[in-house]
Amino acid sequence: MKLKVGVATDVGRTRTANEDSFLRDDKGQTFAVADGMGGHRAGDVASATAVDVVTRELAGGATLVEAIVAANDEVFAKAQANPEMRGMGTTVTSVLFDGERALLAHVGDSRGYLWRDRALTQVTEDHSLVEELVRQGRLTPEEAAVHPQRNIVTRALGVDADVLVDTYEIDLYPGDRLLLCSDGLSSMMRDDEIAAVLRGDADPQAAADALVDAANRAGGEDNITVLVIDVVGDRGKARQKAVAAGADAEPPAAEKTGEWDPVDAPETGDTPALAQPPGTGAGAKAKAKAAPRARRPLRRALLWGLPFVVVIGVALFTLRWYARSTYHLGTDAKRDVVVLYRGVPDGFLVWDPTVEERTEVRVADLTEADANDVRSEKRFSSESSARRYVNRLAESTSTTTSPTTTTTIQPAASAPTTAPA
Numbered sequence: 001m002k003l004k005v006g007v008a009t010d011v012g013r014t015r016t017a018n019e020d021s022f023l024r025d026d027k028g029q030t031f032a033v034a035d036g037m038g039g040h041r042a043g044d045v046a047s048a049t050a051v052d053v054v055t056r057e058l059a060g061g062a063t064l065v066e067a068i069v070a071a072n073d074e075v076f077a078k079a080q081a082n083p084e085m086r087g088m089g090t091t092v093t094s095v096l097f098d099g100e101r102a103l104l105a106h107v108g109d110s111r112g113y114l115w116r117d118r119a120l121t122q123v124t125e126d127h128s129l130v131e132e133l134v135r136q137g138r139l140t141p142e143e144a145a146v147h148p149q150r151n152i153v154t155r156a157l158g159v160d161a162d163v164l165v166d167t168y169e170i171d172l173y174p175g176d177r178l179l180l181c182s183d184g185l186s187s188m189m190r191d192d193e194i195a196a197v198l199r200g201d202a203d204p205q206a207a208a209d210a211l212v213d214a215a216n217r218a219g220g221e222d223n224i225t226v227l228v229i230d231v232v233g234d235r236g237k238a239r240q241k242a243v244a245a246g247a248d249a250e251p252p253a254a255e256k257t258g259e260w261d262p263v264d265a266p267e268t269g270d271t272p273a274l275a276q277p278p279g280t281g282a283g284a285k286a287k288a289k290a291a292p293r294a295r296r297p298l299r300r301a302l303l304w305g306l307p308f309v310v311v312i313g314v315a316l317f318t319l320r321w322y323a324r325s326t327y328h329l330g331t332d333a334k335r336d337v338v339v340l341y342r343g344v345p346d347g348f349l350v351w352d353p354t355v356e357e358r359t360e361v362r363v364a365d366l367t368e369a370d371a372n373d374v375r376s377e378k379r380f381s382s383e384s385s386a387r388r389y390v391n392r393l394a395e396s397t398s399t400t401t402s403p404t405t406t407t408t409i410q411p412a413a414s415a416p417t418t419a420p421a
């Protein structure tokens with residue numbers, strides 16, 4: 001599988017220095033964007049250090065995640081050692097091509113996109129304040145795009161001794177185009193505007209240049225770095241066959257393989273240059289099946305969600321039926337008279353028993369056997385059998401005492417029932 005690469009970086013229209021850095025290694029098929037932050041040009045140091053360390057570590061045989069962890073260590077150490085660099089950090093969004101797959105490792109709010117079948121999919125999740133709020137449903141994507149705090153990142157290299165690295169895996173096909181960029185592009189342009197540029201430029205270098213130009217025309221409020229990587233090769237026939245056979249007709253565009261926390265990670269890298277998340281190994285795919293922002297998310301959600309809803313509904317109905325079709329004997333608060341309850345003694349899940357009938361049958365008037373039934377909260381599986389039993393109790397006591405009447409009262413207000421529709 002061959003690659004064709006275009007790259008462009010620009011200071012933008014309002015900043016005085018470009019603190020973005022990038023890695024382009026065509027031979028090693030490894031690429032990265034790093035967006036530095038920190039005053040007095042410390043951001044420049046952070047992003048350049050990250051790229052240098054990743055390059056060095058990969059050359060030394062490290063996996064991509066290990067290389068990023070090493071970069072975190074080095075940026076963090078530099079920040080600690082130099083007071084003027086305190087608090088500096090950098091994003092890193094990197095991709096390594098491994099035969100027929102692209103392996104992405106990512107920290108921060110730079111982005112990795114996949115352009116396939118003339119559609120753009122954001123592969124990486126931003127580690128930014130506004131994106132966390134969007135994921136929590138507290139902001140809409142439209143609100144996030146113009147939010148004054150949209151530049152605040154929640155994860156970065158060099159700000160802490162440990163770093164959590166997200167990894168993604170993409171099965172590649174000829175014609176796929178990967179886009180890595182700093183937020184100087186993605187905060188200036190909507191995804192559909194980026195897609196329009198990618199659609200118009202067949203050449204990756206022309207596309208990278210056009211994206212930088214477009215971000216500058218849109219305001220150029222930040223440094224802009226763009227890598228466009230085209231996949232050219234011979235897997236097209238294999239894919240057409242698979243589609244014709246109906247197998248995997250619409251594969252997920254990308255698969256998140258996990259969050260790789262080096263603190264608990266084993267010292268092994270089992271796929272070339274990208275360690276699997278700890279404890280997953282070959283099972284990583286099965287574990288993280290959901291493709292972030294996969295195409296037709298609504299249809300997928302309905303397809304997978306509907307059977308789930310039906311199963312839950314049937315289970316709830318069965319549980320409620322069990323809870324509410326049971327009747328049992330008991331006494332009132334003074335343990336004086338017999339009460340017929342509907343429900344399971346002491347309740348079942350959310351369904352508390354309710355008073356079905358407070359009789360005037362006194363426990364003291366019952367035979368020893370009947371009194372024991374009442375005290376042990378004898379259960380009945382139907383209302384009719386419960387009422388037959390209560391009527392018999394009433395008759396057995398009425399032969400020795402005055403005629404008995406029964407009073408039906410509404411369910412006690414203190415025993416609320418919760419019943420799903």
Ligand code: CA
Pocket residue numbers: 035182183184222223
């Ligand atoms: Ca930036």
